[in-house]
Amino acid sequence: MREIVEQLVRWHDDDVPFALATVVRTFSSAPRGPGAAMAVSVTGDVVGSISGGCVESAVVDLAEMVLRAGVLYPQDGLIRPKVGLSLRPRGAS
Numbered sequence: 001m002r003e004i005v006e007q008l009v010r011w012h013d014d015d016v017p018f019a020l021a022t023v024v025r026t027f028s029s030a031p032r033g034p035g036a037a038m039a040v041s042v043t044g045d046v047v048g049s050i051s052g053g054c055v056e057s058a059v060v061d062l063a064e065m066v067l068r069a070g071v072l073y074p075q076d077g078l079i080r081p082k083v084g085l086s087l088r089p090r091g092a093s
Contacts, residue, residue: 001037004048008039017042017070019063023050042067 011018023036031052038048040063
């Protein structure tokens, strides 16, 4: 998470909506452990990494869907392993 904080602060300061995905638990072997984070901005920019390959691609797709909807959308169980996304809606502090 630390490696993406500066970008998140810039997006926040510029009022750019973004979705944030964070690894909270892993099973068996995993390329990234708990605390790994990736964010997707409303403009399609991506920072950070939570896994790789098809998992990250699926998370980006879900983040873009959440951002298009423009609402806070906690997600659990849509993607395996479980993925939780949270969105800072436009104008939220």
